Amino acid sequence: MLSGTYKALLVKLFYMNEESATVALRKFRLQKNVKTEKEPLTMAGLKKLVRRFEETGSLEGSCPVKRWKTVKVNVQRYLMLLHEIVAPYLREKDALSTVTFMQDGTSHTANPGKKFLIQSFGEERIIRKRCKFPWPLRFLDLTPEDCWLWGYLKSQVYRSRRSNL
Secondary structure, eight states: OOOHHHHHHHHHHHHHTTTOHHHHHHHHHHHHTOOOSSSSOOHHHHHHHHHHHHHHSOSSSSOSOSSOOOOOOOHHHHHHHIIIIIHHHHHHTTOTTTOOEEOOSTGGGSHHHHHHHHHHHOGGGEESTTSSBOOOTTOTTOOHHHHHHHHHHHHHHTSSOOSOO
């Protein structure tokens, strides 16, 4: 059984050598001083490994976890997600100042979450309940542009009272 490191090396060698399983296996055997043709992997085995990697992004055969673990998202977990994953990722991509943050739902609307979002994104780039740009009811998959457009159209339609339609 190959370790994850060896599987990754084999896939890397496959791509570095013009997608040749023969060359990749030969170079792997030289690097790792493996003598036999059957070990650690055959050409068919390497191609299967590469195909699995391309289809799933994983080098493992199946998920080692038998069941999904679910947790409730509360304010603390949500803030941890924002602090430790979302904000650092957006900073790394230099996108924190250009992203419009959209959210709906329960713990996301708690005051600590709202405060963090306003500090990170600014109130002009947040679409959510109880903010400057509210999340439209029953519109789960609107883009930021759609939210703006509907708000703009509504403001134009209701700008002056109509006596009749």
